[in-house]
Amino acid sequence: MEKNLTNNIKSFIVSNIVPILFLVISIIGIKYSGVALPVILMDVISRMDRNLFLVLSLLIPVLAGMGLNFGIVLGAMAGQIGLFVVTVLEIPGFIGLLVAIIIAIPVSILLGWLTALLLNRTKGQEMIAGMILGFFAMGIYQFIFLFFLGGVVKIDAPQGIMLSTGVGVRNTIDLVNVKYAFDNIFKVNVFIFIIVLGIIGIIYSGLKLAKNKDNAKKYRTNIILMLILIIIGIAGQTLPAFKMYKTLLQIPVFTFVLILLLCVFIKFLFKTKLGQNMRAVGHSMEIAEVSGINVDRTRTVATILSMVFAAIGQIIFLQNLGNISMYNAHENVAMFAAAALLIGGASISKATVTQAFIGTFLFHLLFNVSPMAGKNLFGDAAVGEYFRVFIAYGVIALTLALHAWKKVVAARQKVKEAELKEDQDNKEGATA
Amino acid sequence: MVKSYIEKIGLPRVIIIVFLLLLILAAFLQGQNMSMLTTDVLVRFGMNGILTLAMVPAILCGTGLNFGIAVGIIAGLVSGIWSIDLGLTGLTGIMFAICVSVPFSVVFGYLYGKLLNAVKGSEMVVGTYVGYSVVSLMCIGWLVLPFKSPTLVWPIAKAGLRNTITLDGYYEKIFNNFLSFQIGSVTIPTGLLLVFALACFIMFIFSRTKTGIAMKAVGDNNMYAVAAGINVNKMRMLGTIISTVLSAVGIIVYAQAFGFYQLYQAPLNMAFMPVAAVLLGGASTNKVKISHVVIGTLLFQALITIALPVANQIAPEGGLAEVSRLIVSNGIILYALTQSGGKK
Amino acid sequence: MDMQKPILELKNIKKEYYGNKVLKGVSLDIYPGEIHCLVGENGAGKSTLMNILFGMSVIHETGGFEGEFIIEGKPAVIKTPNDALENGIGMVHQEFMLIPGFTIAENIKLNREPLKNNALSRVFGKSMKSLDTEKMKSDAKESLMKLGMDIDEQTIVKGLPVGYMQFVEIAREIDKKGVKVLVFDEPTAVLTESEADKLLEAMKHLAAEGIGILFITHRLDEVMAVSKRITVIRDGNHIQTMNTCDTDVVKIAELMVGRKVEKIERKVNASSDEDIMEIKNLKVSMPGELVKGVSFSIKKGEILGIGGLAGQGKIGIANGIMGVYKARGEVTFEGKPIKLNDPQASMSAGLSFVSEDRRGVGLLLGMSIEENMVVPSIYNFKKYLKKFLIFTQKDTKAIRENALKYIDMLDIRCTGPTQPVMRLSGGNQQKVCIARALTLEPKIIFVSEPTRGIDIGAKKIVLETLIKLNEEYGMTVVITSSELAELRSVCDRIAIISEGKLSGILSAEASDSEFGLLMSGINKKGDE
Structure with a gap:
């Protein structure tokens, strides 16, 4: 029994080595940054609010076997186009963001379709193709916003959008009209949020438990976990020791509801016919094709969905940030989202919603603490800043390399297994 | 007839050549200083040539386009910085830098080659991110490496190298100026071109040696090479090392012409230009000749050199040249990727 | 059950590819509850017949076929694999079409999942319908039960024994609605003996439920064990259809191989009694052509043929000796052992190889x-x-x-x-x-499939060159080929490989039935 437990712990650590490692690094970082935990968490929550939607937009292509969709840069551009239009038209607030999303969706569908055309022609090299496509699209995008607008097509924009010459859009556009339009709709402190989440969880698990006797154990554990969550929430809400957390950690409910909706949609998607097709294609394009699944079409849909969510994700990101850096905001979207997802323990062919949450949390925790920790440890904040950039690139490089290496090893393993089996057959034959 | 010709050269190449001709025409009509432009094209051709040449061994040995030349560039930069820290100037300085960069890049290339052999089939995307990681790791390195020379270190802070390090007074343009002469008002950077030609020649000789031929066989058909008794992994390793060495030497030659060593994030996206150039010259992800390097570098550098003043005149706000460089270089890489992927 | 009416009839089927006649009037009929065996060498036309049966695009892109296609008495038009499916024709593939990461139930229901409506599907259509997981499980369970398989349908396929995978594959076919004819294409090739026995049991079981089974196998003992009738085809000709009880293995073997051999005249016989190469217990891990331990020797100056059906391992031998695929065992050449898995060592010893895979291995294109x-x-x-x-x-x-x-x-x-x-x-x-x-400048040359995919003129030059090398330079030549007739026309001796092992070595003049039996692996047990 005891041995079993140690084994369980061991296998838990082995299978979650990446997030655990980053948790340890983050804890060290928190210690040396010298910043109070609630202050750090406040920042991390706001960054999760910004980024989670984008990170989640990577999930569908991963499950459809297309790897990390570095092409979401195009989706982000679609989101920026939407925001640009509402800024020019001066549509304020919540309605403004809705209009931005409505504009961004068809644009991102078109871009997603074009991306899929490319990715279906570069099977096996989707990631590098998606990345180069991102750079290529940046060229086109810059051409449109720097020279086409104002240069070829005159637009009647309010002050502060176009460059002084009248040709081209400024580098930075202020989003005064829509800033926080989602975030500020409704905010509660983190403890109330936890309590509400817990209650919803209990109701959900309870209903499931009543309907479905098969997984009773799972739902019972869920209910217990939710109860603990509620107790923590109540404790935080009432105990004076957590007063600082209570005031600083404000959750923008609407944005998080949007994020949760996306999670629910992704979960739902993979219980539908389309999702099952995507999984089949992700596991083996050949077998899917033979079984009559239209592989290219399935991959196209996966790409388009990813693009649309990336566009919405970028809009959420920018409403929180409050301004668009027209020519840079999209640049690192894919890279940071990918790094966050991978830090959560995802791989190139497998990723879950939970990994996206954990990864985004850890990534931003690390991002937040490393400059200060770097300053306190090495006397230079720049060390920490470069360190976090290195982490982002490094984790992607490492995961990509591990994934490719595993494929090579698996192929070798197959040959070995065949040999072993053959030897066994021979033995059987000899004794028979 | 025309169609088959276009097919042979490749549509994007045709488009780019036409585009270049239009640019030259526009430059002429705008009354740009053509001789200065020609000088610039020649210099940029020479200074970027060896970096483009670094693609050749990688493609030949079958690892594809080397998006990870940043690994070699870092080796070159470290050696260059060291030469300056020692206060070496002139020919001694640059030869020291080049000589030191070779063992560095051999070691780096060996490690990188190990990795590429472990990730067969995904070399390009892994290479890109390995390059990124190495560059960002070196950013920390530049901050903490114990170099002392005042040319290198920020004057106020105690440690940390400057972003750009001038070669003025060390070996700025030492190759460019060697035996350089004027034809009319066009300056020919003889030494620079000779260095590039020498590198190409060595590569050419290498490709005709026993090892070079074996490497070509690996790149052309892996299974043929196996059946012919060629050690595929060894050849891939060798190709990667040579590519890394060439990129290390390449960045030093580049820097002496440019006048600066650029540190920190500067090498991040440096791989894309040589990749695009060699593809523009006619190479594909598994086939390349040295002529592709020469033609490609010339076309590509001519394009971006001439585009700059022409674009500036059309759109004085600036940036149009940079935008067209982004579109052209990445467009041609994308085209090459679809060509190699589509045949499966 | 009405035994008078066949479920499926193919009448006088003819097919040509670019003027090359591959089927010259083959007829086949299958009754409900019958196991009908289709026997023939490689290139006899079996796969073309299957392609026609399943409406593969390769048939219709090359001008279709002649002949009648009748299902349950009514003429049928089958132009796509989907048509075949709708007409109740199912196929159990030789290679498993299973997704390793999916559960058994998911694999059985792959792309035929039962669906439920939900709020989104009403707007976005069928692709957004939810999977009915309960029904998936119960359907899968039912199919597995039919085959006598007691296994949790929620198990992931990866890691299952090969025999189980084969059954999952079959379960998928019988799960398809209204399947009337089931084609088994060499299903026992990958199975162990006990697994194969189980499979044959399951086939009988299915036939008893009224499904017609078309069984393609090279194992003639299996043919005799389960079939009711047998059809032999050769070179695209319908040779004979007979009741199993009226025939025997020797007869079938003879019908399968029998063919006029035009011997190419040889001026001298360079063959000597001295062994130039000895192969002991050679095992080669070549995917699809596993060699599972063969031993024989090659005589100096002879032309040796290596024959056998496709996928039986004959191709693997030369590849293993030359170090192209991983090999184990002992090979001695001129008395000295050759280091295996080292192409350089093989070549240095004086061996040389022409690969069967011209474009993949043989050339730098x-x-x-x-x-x-x-x-x-x-x-x-x-x-x-x-x-x-x-x-x-x-x-x-x-x-x-x-x-x-x-x-x-x-x-x-x-x-x-x-x-x-x-x-x-x-x-x-x-x-x-x-x-x-x-x-x-080798002393011995291994040539695999020398005439595959080349025109008649080139064929002649290639074969004549090999003979000339042998006669004029005394070079030992080993030819591996799927075309037995070709081997018999040029070789001194022919080794037949079956299921990765040597069935036997025959003189080129041996009788058809001897070759046929060896190719079916019948002689193997007696030989050992």
Whole structure:
């Protein structure tokens, strides 16, 4: 029994080595940054609010076997186009963001379709193709916003959008009209949020438990976990020791509801016919094709969905940030989202919603603490800043390399297994 | 007839050549200083040539386009910085830098080659991110490496190298100026071109040696090479090392012409230009000749050199040249990727 | 059950590809509850017949076929695999079409998942319908039960024993609605003996439920054990359909192979009694052509044929000896052991190889004819090189001379020695491969599938060249080929490989039934 437990712990650590490692690094970082935990968490929550939607937009292509969709840069551009239009038209607030999303969706569908055309022609090299496509699209995008607008097509924009010459859009556009339009709709402190989440969880698990006797154990554990969550929430809400957390950690409910909706949609998607097709294609394009699944079409849909969510994700990101850096905001979207997802323990062919949450949390925790920790440890904040950039690139490089290496090893393993089996057959034959 | 010709050269190449001709025409009509432009094209051709040449061994040995030349560039930069820290100037300085960069890049290339052999089939995307990681790791390195020379270190802070390090007074343009002469008002950077030609020649000789031929066989058909008794992994390793060495030497030659060593994030996206150039010259992800390097570098550098003043005149706000460089270089890489992927 | 009416009838089916007749009037009928065996050599037309049965696009893109296709008494038009499915024709593939990461139930229901409506599907259509997981499980369970399989349908397929995978594959077919005819294509090839027995039981069981089964196998003992009737086809001809009870293994074997052999005249017999190579317990891990331990010796100066059906391992032997695929065992050449898994060692000893996979292994498609011929010689023997102080350079002149010599000798039709081999026809590419092998100046040459996919003229030159090498230079030649007739026309002796093992070695003059039986692996047990 005891041995079993140690084994369980061991296998838990082995299978979650990446997030655990980053948790340890983050804890060290928190210690040396010298910043109070609630202050750090406040920042991390706001960054999760910004980024989670984008990170989640990577999930569908991963499950459809297309790897990390570095092409979401195009989706982000679609989101920026939407925001640009509402800024020019001066549509304020919540309605403004809705209009931005409505504009961004068809644009991102078109871009997603074009991306899929490319990715279906570069099977096996989707990631590098998606990345180069991102750079290529940046060229086109810059051409449109720097020279086409104002240069070829005159637009009647309010002050502060176009460059002084009248040709081209400024580098930075202020989003005064829509800033926080989602975030500020409704905010509660983190403890109330936890309590509400817990209650919803209990109701959900309870209903499931009543309907479905098969997984009773799972739902019972869920209910217990939710109860603990509620107790923590109540404790935080009432105990004076957590007063600082209570005031600083404000959750923008609407944005998080949007994020949760996306999670629910992704979960739902993979219980539908389309999702099952995507999984089949992700596991083996050949077998899917033979079984009559239209592989290219399935991959196209996966790409388009990813693009649309990336566009919405970028809009959420920018409403929180409050301004668009027209020519840079999209640049690192894919890279940071990918790094966050991978830090959560995802791989190139497998990723879950939970990994996206954990990864985004850890990534931003690390991002937040490393400059200060770097300053306190090495006397230079720049060390920490470069360190976090290195982490982002490094984790992607490492995961990509591990994934490719595993494929090579698996192929070798197959040959070995065949040999072993053959030897066994021979033995059987000899004794028979 | 025309169609088959276009097919042979490749549509994007045709488009780019036409585009270049239009640019030259526009430059002429705008009354740009053509001789200065020609000088610039020649210099940029020479200074970027060896970096483009670094693609050749990688493609030949079958690892594809080397998006990870940043690994070699870092080796070159470290050696260059060291030469300056020692206060070496002139020919001694640059030869020291080049000589030191070779063992560095051999070691780096060996490690990188190990990795590429472990990730067969995904070399390009892994290479890109390995390059990124190495560059960002070196950013920390530049901050903490114990170099002392005042040319290198920020004057106020105690440690940390400057972003750009001038070669003025060390070996700025030492190759460019060697035996350089004027034809009319066009300056020919003889030494620079000779260095590039020498590198190409060595590569050419290498490709005709026993090892070079074996490497070509690996790149052309892996299974043929196996059946012919060629050690595929060894050849891939060798190709990667040579590519890394060439990129290390390449960045030093580049820097002496440019006048600066650029540190920190500067090498991040440096791989894309040589990749695009060699593809523009006619190479594909598994086939390349040295002529592709020469033609490609010339076309590509001519394009971006001439585009700059022409674009500036059309759109004085600036940036149009940079935008067209982004579109052209990445467009041609994308085209090459679809060509190699589509045949499966 | 009405035994009078066949479920499926194919009448006088003819098919030609680009003027090449591959089916010359084959008829086949299957009754409900019957196991009908289809027997024939490679190239007899079995796969073309299957392609017609399943409406594969390759048939209809090449002008369709002639003959009648009747299902349950009514003429049917089957132009796509989907038509076949709708008409109740199912197929159990030789290679598993299973997704390892999916559960058994998910695999059985792959792309035929039962669906439920939900809020979104009403707006977005069928693809957004939810999977009915409960029904998936119960359907899968039902199919598995039919096969007598007691296994949790929620188990992931990856890691299941091969035999189980085969059953999952079958379960998927019988789960398809209204399946009337089930085709089993060499299903027992990958199974162990006990697994194969189980499978045959399951087939009988299915037949008893009224499904017609078309069973394709090379194992004649299995044919005798389960079938009711047997159809033999050969070279696209319908040879005979007979009741199993009226025939025996020898008869079937003879019908399968029987063919006129035109012996190519040999001037001298260079064969001696001395062994030049001894192979002991050779095992080769070549995917799809596993060699599971063969031992035989090759006589100096002979032309030895290695024959057998496709996928039985004959191709693996030369590949293993030459180090192209991983091999174990002992190979001695001229009394000295050869280091295996080291192509360089094999070539140094005087062995040379023309691969069956011309484009995949044999050629550097992007390089010129002359370069293709010399690369192994340059690398392994440092020939065709000029030495300078610290480096070598290729000897362009010597390379050119070598190329011209072989272009002349083998009549390679090309624009010149610098033409890229990519642009050559199949026959001329094959000649370049042979020239490459000869450039190594070998003592023994292994040639695999020398005439596959090349035209008649080139075929003749290739075979005559091999004989000439043997007669004039005393070179030992080992030819691996799927075409038995071809082997019988040029070889002194022929080794037949079945299921990765040596069935036996016969003289080229041996009778049809002897060859047929060896190819079916019947003689194997007696031999050991």
